[in-house]
Amino acid sequence: DAGVIQSPRHEVTEMGQEVTLRCKPISGHDYLFWYRQTMMRGLELLIYFNNNVPIDDSGMPEDRFSAKMPNASFSTLKIQPSEPRDSAVYFCASSLSSQKGQFFGPGTRLTVL
Amino acid sequence: GIQVEQSPPDLILQEGANSTLRCNFSDSVNNLQWFHQNPWGQLINLFYIPSGTKQNGRLSATTVATERYSLLYISSSQTTDSGVYFCAVGTGGFKTIFGAGTRLFVKA
Numbered sequence: 001d002a003g004v005i006q007s008p009r010h011e012v013t014e015m016g017q018e019v020t021l022r023c024k025p026i027s028g029h030d031y032l033f034w035y036r037q038t039m040m041r042g043l044e045l046l047i048y049f050n051n052n053v054p055i056d057d058s059g060m061p062e063d064r065f066s067a068k069m070p071n072a073s074f075s076t077l078k079i080q081p082s083e084p085r086d087s088a089v090y091f092c093a094s095s096l097s098s099q100k101g102q103f104f105g106p107g108t109r110l111t112v113l
Numbered sequence: 114g115i116q117v118e119q120s121p122p123d124l125i126l127q128e129g130a131n132s133t134l135r136c137n138f139s140d141s142v143n144n145l146q147w148f149h150q151n152p153w154g155q156l157i158n159l160f161y162i163p164s165g166t167k168q169n170g171r172l173s174a175t176t177v178a179t180e181r182y183s184l185l186y187i188s189s190s191q192t193t194d195s196g197v198y199f200c201a202v203g204t205g206g207f208k209t210i211f212g213a214g215t216r217l218f219v220k221a
Contacts, residue, residue: 031207042211044211045209050207056206056208058208089154091156100144100207101158104155107154
């Protein structure tokens with residue numbers, strides 16, 4: 001059974017460019033989470049979805065960030081325009097409401113030059 | 114918002130030793146998880162434990178929700194236990210707040 005899949009694993013881009021991160025949750029899971037990890041701020045929840053509907057986006061840092069979940073097997077996190085301070089590891093996780101433990105993907109390491 | 118404090122921040126053990134990691138939280142929670150982040154960055158879910166005690170091999174965890182703390186026990190530590198251990202709590206729905214972690218290094 002495949003775990004949470006994220007792509008790309010590494011992304012290097014220049015300031016001002018659009019960045020799109022992708023996530024495929026574990027099949028059957030009805031919750032999906034996007035996190036960001038930095039040395040300064042640790043692990044922060046950005047947004048989470050239930051049954052493809054955004055429930056809480058209070059952690060999204062600013063309007064440059066947006067997330068979508070068009071279907072149960074795919075989600076994107078977009079940054080437009082990107083800035084150097086967005087450099088971080090972005091994790092996607094999924095969960096089953098009846099069990100509640102979250103399972104993380106391998107992360108995308110984003111570097112904005 | 115809720116505060117999550119983990120202690121100790123850093124821990125060095127000799128292989129075979131036992132250890133206890135602590136997580137204190139400032140408000141009532143309805144979910145609590147322990148994670149291990151290995152040296153390659155992968156986050157592994159160890160326990161979902163909003164209350165009570167669970168065991169999985171050499172690891173066990175206890176949460177005393179009324180006193181707002183949780184403990185993670187590692188027995189007979191191995192070098193592969195090295196990494197960062199995170200406690201994460203939720204107060205409503207699935208909104209999750211992570212502690213700063215305990216960095217563990219196990220020496221051979």
